[in-house]
Amino acid sequence: MAEVSTATLDLELLRSFQAAAQLGSLAAAAQQRHRTVSAISMQIKRLEEALGSRLLERGSRGVTPTAIGEALLQESRELLRLHDGMLSRFTGRGLGGKVRLGLPEDYARELLGSVLPEFMAYHPDVLLEVVTATSGELARQLNRSRLTLAVMLDRPHSLPGGETLWHTTPVWAGPRRGELSARPRLPLALHEVDCPYRALAIEALEALGRPWHAVFTSTSIHAVEKAVEMGLAVSVLDRERLTSAMRELGSEDGLPPLKRCEAKLFFARQIEVSSRPAVEALAALLRERLHERGPWHAVPRPA
Structure with missing residues (x-):
């Protein structure tokens, strides 16, 4: 035998x-x-x-x-997720501790509507706090240990490491009506400093030698989108955020191509021992739902 x-x-x-x-x-x-x-x-x-x-x-x-x-x-990752979940179910000891998660505002609505409620339903004893900000500000908070986990784009900060979750699709967005791109100085609606898409827009325009000026600046993605819809300005948005009142602009409108960004998952360098299993569990769920898909195409857990 x-x-x-x-x-x-x-x-x-x-x-x-x-x-x-x-x-x-x-x-x-x-x-x-x-x-x-x-x-x-x-x-x-x-x-x-x-x-x-x-x-x-x-x-x-x-x-x-x-x-x-x-x-x-x-x-x-899958083995440890299954192990920790099985241990929690059969011992009756659910995950505890505290997780402070940082998210770019552009993707918070989709994540708050799908992934995070699922995590809280499975782990009600975890104290979850969510912070939304630009990727640059999230990087600063992570460096200062104000966050334990963060999803952010790979610019304009220079934080090393991180796991790629998905690639974004930034595009030039203009109003459905009007020809703002034909103006001598391109009117822009932008986030304030530390926004990846602000950096993308300015880098691309300055490389082309195209004059521009910021007509509208806001910390709110929804306010920036409204400025585009109302015909005040052009902006750079993820293609998935385009609404029926917008249209995608390109080379035929005299605008340069944009580089893609990577949305990455970052861990704090120091995580409390009591909170580490909860941080790993949330990270595993984010990978499972978002890897190579992004928040708009996250696959729900089978019933």
């Missing part, structure tokens, strides 16, 4: 590997896991020995997953 393998994987090793791969640094993983750097390094070495494969490439700027490490990262 063939011998049955009794080999198992230590979940704590997987958690340390996950932290290092997500944060891109053994030091950051050590802070998050409340361990020493040498302990994290030893745990990953033990995991690599157990699997017989190198999982992380070490470099001067930190660590990055190898191809095998990337595959393990994807599968270990």
